[in-house]
Amino acid sequence: MTRILHVLDHSLPLHSGYTFRTRAILRAQMAKGWEVRGITGHRHAAQGAQEEVVDGLTFHRTPGEPASGNPLIREWRDISAHADAIDALVRAWRPDVIHAHSPVLNAIAAQRVAKRHGLPMIYEIRAFWEDAAVGNGTGVEGNPRYWLTRQLETHAVRAADAVAVICEGLRGDLIARGVDADKIVVSPNGVDMDQFGTPVDRDPALTAKLGLEGADVVGFIGSFYDYEGLDDLIAAMPRLVRARPRAKLLLVGGGPREQALRDQAMASPFADHIVFVGRVPHDQVEHYYAQVDILAYPRKAMRLTDLVTPLKPLEAMAQGRLVAASSVGGHRELIEDGVTGTLFAPDDPAAIAAALAGLFANRDGWDARRAVARAFVERERNWSSNIMRYEPVYQRLLARPSRTRAAA
Structure with a gap:
């Protein structure tokens, strides 16, 4: 039975478009017979146990408090803490595929672990983090932080084994950056009917x-x-x-x-x-x-x-x-x-x-x-059919020769 580990920014019991899409993906994958779990980073603000079941879905949390100090140092420390938590869960649960979801900090943390354990990784982008920051009023288009985040995003996409995006607009932007179109699958937003x-x-x-x-x-x-x-x-x-x-x-x-x-x-x-x-x-x-x-x-x-x-x-x-x-x-x-x-x-x-x-x-x-x-x-746009867009990607990644695993 295929095991999929989803690396997330935040999840249920918090309510947002992000968590509802996550819930729909995980529920649809479970209905197909796959085993799924999620793990969130320090940006998940809800109080709860280190492992909890919400709406029938199992989520793990990155322990500790968010780092403080300079934004770049803080985010790098949070990536390291998230990667350590992902690594511990991978060793304990042994997933077949790591499926990381934006923002790019999750992809960087997940890639460290995927490389260490020889696991295939798909990176799903729901929005570019630099543009989301502008939209939320916390960033400025074109400034150094925006440029750096954009470079990190491009690097993460190129390092991933496969990339999923929620719409053609994101796919077109990645292709314009030089990413191979065959590497990208569109998994659009949908509704659990x-x-x-x-x-x-x-x-x-x-x-x-x-x-x-x-x-x-x-x-x-x-x-x-x-x-x-x-x-x-x-x-x-x-x-x-x-x-x-x-x-x-x-x-x-x-x-x-x-x-x-x-x-x-x-x-x-x-x-x-x-x-x-x-x-x-x-x-x-x-x-x-x-x-x-x-x-x-x-x-x-x-x-x-x-x-x-x-x-x-x-x-x-x-x-x-x-x-x-x-x-x-x-x-x-x-x-x-x-x-x-x-x-x-x-x-x-x-x-x-x-x-x-x-x-x-x-x-x-x-x-x-x-x-x-x-x-x-x-x-x-029904999640019961949208889920089929992931299946050939997972199958293709799992069919590849395993990369050398690090010692457990």
Whole structure:
């Protein structure tokens, strides 16, 4: 039986797009009969045991506290601690393949161990760390740290036995860096249709509690980062309400931009049309999807959003919701304008308002679009079928002659 060790930044019980994708991968691999475990580094902030089972999945933790001091020294020490923890688990559990997931620090730690034990390693990139830092407001494009991180990423890709990316945008960027296209497999974001593919009915009590009775509801459910463009969505509300007086905006989630967005909403002339819910338990999220007519994703135009496809629009499609999104590259890879969703110009509140008002004014095609979008997710973005993209890669790596193992 094939054993796969996943090297991770963080995992359940923390909730994020990263942890939900990880859960979907591991659950699908277990359903196929493979043995899987995950190990997280010091960036996993949740308290818990060194080995714990969450949602039926086994995770190991890197012991100790994150290093302190100079950022470069701190990160190098964290890599070393993570590598030591991976090495100990490899010696105890004896996996067949190491599957490291971004950021690049995980790949560097995993490669040390894979080389030492003669194990094949696949490196999966969900976003380039340097671009994610810019998108999160913790980095600056083109500065020395950005350049160094980019070089580390390229080195890690070249050193890996195989590379997986979540979208064509990332694949194209790596090919432009000189990486062999045959080395790269695209394993796109998907939805666990067994867990998230059955929409629930709208709860009238929750509708009343949120003040959404009789409203045209636009919603966003996710993390409040600057690159999500929620400030543009709030700025679009005056135009939208003037066109559709019953329009309301439902914002579910939280993150670094939450307070700034709440302040912006309070200053809006239509503040009473904007509802903040805060974070909700993941098992309750579907009840909030059921409150929304149109899920809006107004991501700003930048390298991160042009290269990376998000998960949330796929979840909305699976839940039978309409989707409207900015026409950045990551969205264009998921959404066919006028077929599975509606695209509007990024960084443009007027364009957002016009697109949403147009959808509310023409409800006749809603059922057909919902059906087409859901069928797209079931056919092409369902984790039960996405998992097959990894299998030939694993088989190819395992068929190679074993590299010399270090003494155990």
